[in-house]
Amino acid sequence: MIIKENAAGAKEKALDLLSNGELVAIPTETVYGLAADASNEQAVALIYAAKGRPSYNPLICHVSDIEMAARYVDIKTTAQKLIDKFWPGPLTFVLPRKQNCSLAKAVSAGLDTLAVRCPQNETIRALIAELNKPIAAPSANPSGKISPTCAADVEEGLGSKVSLILDGGPCVVGLESTIISIENNKISLLRPGTIQSDEIAAVAKCPVFDREGSEITAPGQLSSHYAPNTQVTLKYSGPPNDDIFIIGFGDNQGNLNLSAKGHLEEAGRNLFASLRKADQAGKKAIAVVPIPATGIGIAINDRLKRAAAPKDHA
Ligand code: TXA
Ligand code: MG
Numbered sequence: 360m361i362i363k364e365n366a367a368g369a370k371e372k373a374l375d376l377l378s379n380g381e382l383v384a385i386p387t388e389t390v391y392g393l394a395a396d397a398s399n400e401q402a403v404a405l406i407y408a409a410k411g412r413p414s415y416n417p418l419i420c421h422v423s424d425i426e427m428a429a430r431y432v433d434i435k436t437t438a439q440k441l442i443d444k445f446w447p448g449p450l451t452f453v454l455p456r457k458q459n460c461s462l463a464k465a466v467s468a469g470l471d472t473l474a475v476r477c478p479q480n481e482t483i484r485a486l487i488a489e490l491n492k493p494i495a496a497p498s499a500n501p502s503g504k505i506s507p508t509c510a511a512d513v514e515e516g517l518g519s520k521v522s523l524i525l526d527g528g529p530c531v532v533g534l535e536s537t538i539i540s541i542e543n544n545k546i547s548l549l550r551p552g553t554i555q556s557d558e559i560a561a562v563a564k565c566p567v568f569d570r571e572g573s574e575i576t577a578p579g580q581l582s583s584h585y586a587p588n589t590q591v592t593l594k595y596s597g598p599p600n601d602d603i604f605i606i607g608f609g610d611n612q613g614n615l616n617l618s619a620k621g622h623l624e625e626a627g628r629n630l631f632a633s634l635r636k637a638d639q640a641g642k643k644a645i646a647v648v649p650i651p652a653t654g655i656g657i658a659i660n661d662r663l664k665r666a667a668a669p670k671d672h673a
Contacts, residue, residue: 361510364482364525374489376522377402382409384499384513385486386527388479389449389536389552390506390631391513392421392496393521403463403495409520412502417468419451419476419536420493423484427493428452428475431460437563438541442477444562447484449532450554451476453540466495476536480527498535503670505585505638508533508631533628534658539567551658553627585631587638587645591667595646602643606633611648614640623655630659634666 362369364386373383377394380402385394393409395402397420407414422428425442432454434442441450456473467473475493478484487494498506499513499521507513510526518524537552539559547568548556556567595605599614607613609621615633617626637645647667652660 360522361514361524361526364480364527369525370482370486370489373486373523373525377486377490377494380405381522382406382520384507384510384517384521384524385483385494385496386480386510386525386530387421387483387496388530388532389534390508390530391499391510391524392494393499393513393517394421394494394496396490397462397466397493397495400463400465403465406495406497407465409517410497410500410502412497414465415468416502417470417472417474418466418495418497419474419538420462420466420495421483421487422475422477422493423488424477427487428477431457431462431493432473432475433457435541435544437544437546437565441539441559441562445554445559446477447479448477448554449479449534449536449552450559451536451538451550453538453549455542462493463495472540474538482525482527503586505587505631505634505666506535508628512631512635529628529632531628533630533632534655534662537658540570551661553624553655553658555654555657585634585662585666586668586670587634587666589638589642589645591634591663592644592646593663593667594649596648597646603646604637604640604642604644606637606645606647608648608650613648617650623651623653623659626650627655627659630662 380399383394385392453472453474500516508530510524537554538550540547547570560567605613607616617629
């Protein structure tokens with residue numbers, strides 16, 4: 360069932376379902392999330408089952424504010440500075456999980472760290488504050504498929520598995536949050552997003568290390584992810600072709616343009632919806648023209664690379 364997030368009684372209904380251990384899909388500024396009470400081991404297990412998510416892949420816990428986060432993770436000076444600057448917003452912190460952390464073990468998938476994020480959406484923050492506990496929420500798509508950026512996308516992929524979908528309209532950012540870990544004051548980028556390394560380094564006043572290519576610590580680092588069913592080719596510079604659906608950018612028009620003006624922020628917002636449309640076009644292949652690998656283009660190219668990777672674990 361889809362209900363507008365600001366409809367009368369919507370928040371209360373969601374609160375009721377979450378308190379009862381059920382799954383609710385929620386809008387965030389990045390992508391829609393598949394939410395459950397993060398302290399309820401059975402509810403968290405439902406998330407893994409609904410998505411078909413491997414049990415070794417941990418979940419992000421969404422908090423209403425820094426005080427709630429501080430109940431479950433150790434927040435030292437560097438994290439504090441970054442949180443003050445970027446929360447609420449699309450920056451997730453992987454931090455040491457407190458010894459007495461009362462959240463479900465499964466949210467950390469056996470690690471001694473916990474990922475925390477404070478989303479921009481005010482209704483969702485109020486919902487979490489009223490629940491008085493974090494909600495665990497991965498992107499609301501079947502594992503390995505394209506992330507949802509509107510309520511209809513969630514309905515299509517997981518409609519039969521959630522008790523309620525809160526509809527907050529299309530996501531304004533459209534790409535998943537930036538994820539950093541902070542360990543002994545060393546900041547590592549685990550997943551690029553719209554908040555970029557250089558902005559983080561400037562606020563933290565220390566370098567941000569890139570973990571790309573090193574061991575798997577976040578599934579963003581598994582090769583195939585965000586994958587359409589149709590094979591995806593990157594950096595396409597060939598002519599129009601009846602067998603190929605071309606996703607364009609700037610002057611490179613294509614069958615559908617991520618941003619005719621060549622704006623990377625707009626392209627990021629449109630990326631997942633465009634991959635869905637391209638997939639539905641039923642052509643033999645999807646080809647994406649080159650996207651500049653600067654600024655938000657780094658996160659866009661990261662998602663594209665995974666969309667194009669061989670589906671070795673989908
Ligand atoms: O924007 C977002 O972050 C969205 C919205 C719903 O908030 N959520 C999201 O969740 O993208 P998900 O599960 O699709 O991606 C979370 C990523 C995964 O790559 C997971 O491996 C990583 O975060 N992660 C979670 N906890 C972690 C931890 N303790 N250590 C390392 N990586 C972690
Ligand atoms: Mg995801």
